[in-house]
Amino acid sequence: MSAAPVGGEPGHPQRRDDRPRRDDRPGRHDRGDRGSGRDRDSRDTRGSGRDRDTRGGAGGRDGRGRVDSGRYGGGRVARAAVDRPRLAAFEAVAAVHRDDAFANLVLPIILREAGLFGRDAAFATELTYGTLRHLGTLDAILTAAAGRDVARIDPPVRDALRIGAYQLLHTRVPAHAAVSSTVDLVRVIGEGATGFANAVLREVTTKDADAWVAQLAPPVDTDPVGHLSVAYSHPQWIVRAFSDALGGDLGETTRLLIEDNVRPPVHLCARPGRADAAALADEVGGAPGAFSPYAVYLSGGAPGDLAAVADGRAHVQDEGSQLVADALVAADLDGPDRRWLDLCAGPGGKAGLLGALAVGRDAQLTAVEVAEHRARLVAEATRGLPVTVLTADGRDVGVEPELPEGHFDRVLVDAPCTGLGSLRRRPESRWRRQPADLPPLTRLQRELLTAALRAVRPGGVVAYVTCSPHTVETHVTVTEAARRCGFGVDFVDARPLLPAGMPGLGDGPTVQLWPHRHGTDAMFLAVLRRS
Numbered sequence: 001m002s003a004a005p006v007g008g009e010p011g012h013p014q015r016r017d018d019r020p021r022r023d024d025r026p027g028r029h030d031r032g033d034r035g036s037g038r039d040r041d042s043r044d045t046r047g048s049g050r051d052r053d054t055r056g057g058a059g060g061r062d063g064r065g066r067v068d069s070g071r072y073g074g075g076r077v078a079r080a081a082v083d084r085p086r087l088a089a090f091e092a093v094a095a096v097h098r099d100d101a102f103a104n105l106v107l108p109i110i111l112r113e114a115g116l117f118g119r120d121a122a123f124a125t126e127l128t129y130g131t132l133r134h135l136g137t138l139d140a141i142l143t144a145a146a147g148r149d150v151a152r153i154d155p156p157v158r159d160a161l162r163i164g165a166y167q168l169l170h171t172r173v174p175a176h177a178a179v180s181s182t183v184d185l186v187r188v189i190g191e192g193a194t195g196f197a198n199a200v201l202r203e204v205t206t207k208d209a210d211a212w213v214a215q216l217a218p219p220v221d222t223d224p225v226g227h228l229s230v231a232y233s234h235p236q237w238i239v240r241a242f243s244d245a246l247g248g249d250l251g252e253t254t255r256l257l258i259e260d261n262v263r264p265p266v267h268l269c270a271r272p273g274r275a276d277a278a279a280l281a282d283e284v285g286g287a288p289g290a291f292s293p294y295a296v297y298l299s300g301g302a303p304g305d306l307a308a309v310a311d312g313r314a315h316v317q318d319e320g321s322q323l324v325a326d327a328l329v330a331a332d333l334d335g336p337d338r339r340w341l342d343l344c345a346g347p348g349g350k351a352g353l354l355g356a357l358a359v360g361r362d363a364q365l366t367a368v369e370v371a372e373h374r375a376r377l378v379a380e381a382t383r384g385l386p387v388t389v390l391t392a393d394g395r396d397v398g399v400e401p402e403l404p405e406g407h408f409d410r411v412l413v414d415a416p417c418t419g420l421g422s423l424r425r426r427p428e429s430r431w432r433r434q435p436a437d438l439p440p441l442t443r444l445q446r447e448l449l450t451a452a453l454r455a456v457r458p459g460g461v462v463a464y465v466t467c468s469p470h471t472v473e474t475h476v477t478v479t480e481a482a483r484r485c486g487f488g489v490d491f492v493d494a495r496p497l498l499p500a501g502m503p504g505l506g507d508g509p510t511v512q513l514w515p516h517r518h519g520t521d522a523m524f525l526a527v528l529r530r531s
């Protein structure tokens with residue numbers, strides 16, 4: 001996915017006098033009454049939608065980059081000029097909310113179908129991800145600006161307004177362009193709601209983001225979690241979970257929430273034995289990572305287009321994931337060191353790195369994945385490496401013939417989890433995840449870790465990893481599994497297994513990485529040795 005400066009119109013800083021007139025705020029005319037004020041809105045915005053690109057597009061667009069409103073509902077086929085990057089962002093955000101799609105999967109398809117590249121694709125990406133990240137705060141502001149709960153606004157119009165409000169509050173797009181392009185979009189997808197959309201966005205323009213938060217968020221001294229939730233667009237239960245994991249330090253929690261709202265760089269892993277990080281950084285125009293010896297930071301561009309990724313010298317992987325996989329291999333071991341196991345391998349990021357490390361150590365990796373399609377991804381990710389992929393339930397240690405008890409020297413359990421540690425990369429997941437997800441996940445995590453402890457030989461090591469800092473998924477799971485597994489288990493101090501001098505690793509023996517401390521996803525690592 002490409003990255004670019006925020007906003008599609010660099011060089012056009014937002015000026016106060018770009019803002020639409022105040023006298024069209026909601027309350028001055030009939031808000032939400034479909035059809036009301038439509039003529040006036042048409043006058044306000046006609047011709048202001050930028051037709052940046054006239055290349056042909058996918059179904060629903062004519063050869064001039066215009067969109068057929070019939071595609072979005074509404075019987076009458078009306079045509080309106082719609083800014084194509086904004087339309088792409090709308091399609092992606094709508095698919096996330098309507099179809100439970102994942103932005104990182106659906107957006108590239110939409111961009112490709114729309115024939116959007118370079119700056120336009122970057123703008124659409126910024127609008128999609130930014131809107132999804134800031135959704136909670138945007139919804140609070142839109143509720144106030146509309147004078148009704150956003151839940152009561154038609155979903156397509158609501159998504160268009162969210163994208164419009166994001167532009168107004170978080171980009172340098174001039175206010176008149178943000179408003180008029182949103183109204184153009186609403187004319188196509190929610191005909192009849194243009195007056196409402198125009199009025200709501202004009203109300204949004206009356207304050208900047210900080211002033212809206214000051215008006216809408218509960219006071220920080222009486223309700224700090226509520227305040228941070230509105231101010232930094234995270235559900236309250238997640239703010240609370242982060243604060244707990246950070247020992248109740250609200251200053252640090254704030255820094256984490258801010259970091260979650262920033263677009264992270266793409267990280268590559270230069271596969272050991274196949275590529276060198278410094279040389280790869282030169283080749284791709286990136287920079288070597290701060291901590292992992294394999295990491296390269298990309299500042300932009302589509303990683304899938306890189307020759308190094310295509311030919312298997314590198315793969316896309318957060319630096320934190322590289323560090324925890326490497327830590328498993330760095331742990332001291334007496335006796336044989338040939339049989340490695342990855343108990344939750346799909347889609348194969350850590351198996352790819354472990355497989356590459358296995359080559360240099362004459363080891364073999366068994367990579368287990370329960371979901372067949374994900375097992376296929378593991379097979380692709382580990383092609384040419386000493387890896388055997390097994391489609392199986394990782395809990396079936398001692399049942400599956402290829403998963404005998406006490407057999408493996410090193411075992412990784414990269415457990416299914418809430419993924420609260422990678423919210424910056426998965427912008428929609430903070431709104432999808434619920435506290436009710438925790439009990440079934442933690443049960444599975446405990447069972448998988450217990451299976452891993454059965455699979456490892458006495459003296460062997462197990463690395464338990466989650467991409468979540470939630471203490472129930474981390475400390476509670478590990479402590480409970482170690483207590484109940486029926487074997488002697490010792491915690492190994494994980495800190496020395498990470499690169500020397502890495503700051504902010506806490507008191508051990510487990511390690512929690514953080515976006516705001518380390519620039520990585522919030523990976524948790526516990527290393528256990530079976531006695």
Ligand SMILES: C[S@@+](CC[C@H](N)C(=O)[O-])C[C@H]1O[C@@H](n2cnc3c(N)ncnc32)[C@H](O)[C@@H]1O
Binds near residue numbers: 346347369371395415
């Ligand atoms: C956090 S992901 C692993 C990510 C992977 N290690 C990587 O680096 O690409 C967890 C994986 O565990 C798989 N999984 C869930 N339950 C499982 C089970 N009972 N046995 C084996 N795999 C399971 C999920 O399908 C998912 O692919």
